Amino acid sequence: MLRNVMFIIIIMLFSTTVIILNCSPDKPEPVKSIVIGEKEFDPEVWGKAFTANYESWLKTKEPRKSGLSKYRKGWDDDKVVYDRLSEFPFSAILYNGWGFGVEYNEPRGHFFALTDIIEIDPSRTGPGGVCLACKTPYHKTLVQEKGDKYLKAEFEDALAMIPEKSGKLGPACIDCHKPNGMELVTNKLHIEKGLKMLGKKDPDLNEKRLLACAQCHMTYYVPRDEKMKTAAGVRPPWTGSEWGNISIENIIKDLLSDYQRQEWKQKVTGFKMPFIRHPEFEFFTKSSTHYNAGAGCADCHMPYIRSGSQKISDHNVMSPLKAEMKACLQCHAESSEWLKKQVITIQDRSASLVNRAGYATAVAAKLIETVHKEKTKGVKFDFDQSLYEKAVGFYKQAFLRIIFISAENSMGFHNPSEAGRVLGDAVAFASKSEALLRQILAQNKVNVPEKINLELGKYLNNRGQKKLKFKKDQVLGDPYGLQKEFNDAI
Ligand code: HEC
Ligand code: HEC
Numbered sequence: 045m046l047r048n049v050m051f052i053i054i055i056m057l058f059s060t061t062v063i064i065l066n067c068s069p070d071k072p073e074p075v076k077s078i079v080i081g082e083k084e085f086d087p088e089v090w091g092k093a094f095t096a097n098y099e100s101w102l103k104t105k106e107p108r109k110s111g112l113s114k115y116r117k118g119w120d121d122d123k124v125v126y127d128r129l130s131e132f133p134f135s136a137i138l139y140n141g142w143g144f145g146v147e148y149n150e151p152r153g154h155f156f157a158l159t160d161i162i163e164i165d166p167s168r169t170g171p172g173g174v175c176l177a178c179k180t181p182y183h184k185t186l187v188q189e190k191g192d193k194y195l196k197a198e199f200e201d202a203l204a205m206i207p208e209k210s211g212k213l214g215p216a217c218i219d220c221h222k223p224n225g226m227e228l229v230t231n232k233l234h235i236e237k238g239l240k241m242l243g244k245k246d247p248d249l250n251e252k253r254l255l256a257c258a259q260c261h262m263t264y265y266v267p268r269d270e271k272m273k274t275a276a277g278v279r280p281p282w283t284g285s286e287w288g289n290i291s292i293e294n295i296i297k298d299l300l301s302d303y304q305r306q307e308w309k310q311k312v313t314g315f316k317m318p319f320i321r322h323p324e325f326e327f328f329t330k331s332s333t334h335y336n337a338g339a340g341c342a343d344c345h346m347p348y349i350r351s352g353s354q355k356i357s358d359h360n361v362m363s364p365l366k367a368e369m370k371a372c373l374q375c376h377a378e379s380s381e382w383l384k385k386q387v388i389t390i391q392d393r394s395a396s397l398v399n400r401a402g403y404a405t406a407v408a409a410k411l412i413e414t415v416h417k418e419k420t421k422g423v424k425f426d427f428d429q430s431l432y433e434k435a436v437g438f439y440k441q442a443f444l445r446i447i448f449i450s451a452e453n454s455m456g457f458h459n460p461s462e463a464g465r466v467l468g469d470a471v472a473f474a475s476k477s478e479a480l481l482r483q484i485l486a487q488n489k490v491n492v493p494e495k496i497n498l499e500l501g502k503y504l505n506n507r508g509q510k511k512l513k514f515k516k517d518q519v520l521g522d523p524y525g526l527q528k529e530f531n532d533a534i
């Protein structure tokens with residue numbers, strides 16, 4: 045039996061390899077003999093040599109069929125935008141205190157990467173020039189030429205250093221390709237730093253395909269000085285990790301290791317905290333089934349398409365659900381309906397767990413707030429300080445695990461079993477924290493109701509913004525019914 049299974053797996057892996065090899069377009073030759081300058085940023089110029097690729101890249105500005113996706117909706121007609129804090133109301137409490145607690149939108153096409161950061165609430169762009177790291181292809185050049193003058197400049201001033209013509213240019217050909225020969229490259233200093241930390245030298249072709257996306261779809265922190273001002277560029281929290289094994293445990297250890305990584309102050313607890321952004325690379329490469337099978341981001345987000353007589357990789361990078369699962373069919377023989385059902389099932393499970401872990405953590409946050417409030421009222425707490433420290437430690441462990449999975453953009457799909465593991469641990473840490481906090485409060489005769497009032501409305505509606513520019517229709521409320529699911533369960 046086992047041998048049969050092994051045999052089937054070998055056949056499947058073999059056929060996948062064959063499919064991958066068969067699908068590859070021929071070695072890219074410029075359509076016309078045009079030499080692209082080594083520092084050519086303008087995709088239109090590249091487009092003169094690679095018309096089909098350029099045209100498909102331009103399509104990242106087209107509206108998506110976001111109705112086809114369950115958890116990544118929004119931006120259909122460029123007007124409606126989904127607000128992540130409403131999708132996961134507990135995060136309005138946990139993120140309150142800085143930009144992510146003010147405005148946190150679902151992403152849209154690459155074409156808008158720079159536009160959207162220009163339009164976001166200014167509380168999100170406080171760090172200045174560093175914010176442009178994954179938005180403009182000029183970032184590396186500007187850091188090399190101007191250094192801190194650019195990195196630490198006010199956001200508006202840094203923006204003005206980008207040549208006017210490219211003032212709204214997002215991820216461009218030069219971010220991922222060497223101009224002539226089209227070899228895949230990276231164009232970000234933080235991934236170069238990151239690869240050194242991982243001890244990775246000379247990535248092979250498959251790894252380069254992954255890195256072209258990883259250079260932006262990875263987490264980072266912006267080191268701060270004592271006054272919480274931007275101190276240096278963008279850093280990956282990858283101490284102690286290795287290629288193919290960047291665990292959440294190591295990321296958390298790195299992020300909690302010194303004050304420079306605590307980028308903001310969480311309102312509800314008053315703690316300085318680190319944050320985690322879009323860790324697609326870390327999450328996917330942590331032994332996911334698809335990573336282990338040799339697939340890269342482009343296999344699912346840039347399927348091969350026909351363009352006239354040419355076969356090219358679709359540069360209109362987007363969710364495979366919104367692209368009608370075409371990418372999956374390159375390797376899978378199942379129907380697109382079946383595949384879509386698998387995706388949604390995986391995502392439903394992750395969303396439910398994110399929600400459970402998120403509320404458990406929000407409860408711990410409110411109990412920490414209660415302890416602090418009672419203290420300021422003059423209650424002399426009589427408890428072993430280490431008990432409180434343990435509770436706080438568990439709380440941070442839970443909190444960072446929840447951001448890790450919810451800031452990751454696939455709602456668990458990129459690595460379902462890892463999502464289950466991380467969120468299971470988050471629930472356990474949050475519950476331990478809650479139990480210790482209740483113990484401390486009970487010992488000191490502070491009455492705590494069984495059901496904690498999270499005051500969700502307060503956090504969702506009063507985000508502390510000063511200049512929030514709600515230009516688009518925001519989808520507020522509880523679009524996935526997760527809040528209801530939680531209320532029904534308790
Ligand atoms: C230079 C930085 C950069 C690179 C390189 C990059 N991305 Fe992105 N990506 C972004 C940013 C920023 C956004 C969010 C844009 C927005 O919401 O305005 C984004 C959004 C996306 C989206 C959502 C698109 C949509 O239509 O909603 C997908 C999918 C995606 N990226 C996949 C990839 C893949 C796959 C690769 C590699 C082939 C890649 N990205 C390379 C920065 C980058
Ligand atoms: C096996 C296929 C597969 C691979 C490989 C894969 N993804 Fe995805 N990705 C998906 C699916 C499915 C979703 C969920 C889309 C949805 O819910 O609409 C997704 C979602 C995303 C999103 C959010 C899309 C949106 O519309 O907001 C981003 C960004 C993203 N992936 C980037 C990456 C990056 C970067 C990599 C490589 C590190 C990667 N993906 C590897 C299948 C894949």
Ligand code: HEC
Binds near residue numbers: 221342356358
């Ligand atoms: C976010 C990264 C990214 C950006 C931006 C990007 N490409 Fe690509 N490109 C890729 C990847 C990944 C492949 C697939 C390579 C492979 O499979 O080995 C690719 C493949 C190609 C190929 C080889 C033929 C094919 O279609 O597979 C050409 C030509 C090309 N790109 C041109 C361009 C041009 C022109 C632009 C700008 C308009 C551009 N690319 C922007 C990542 C990118």
Ligand code: HEC
Binds near residue numbers: 340344376383
């Ligand atoms: C490059 C080839 C390739 C692509 C593209 C690809 N898959 Fe897979 N997929 C595999 C392989 C290989 C396996 C492991 C063998 C198996 O279980 O079939 C796998 C496994 C799976 C599984 C079982 C997951 C698990 O963890 O056991 C699901 C579900 C799945 N794929 C869905 C998708 C969906 C949905 C897409 C498109 C978004 C997709 N795949 C794209 C090759 C691919």
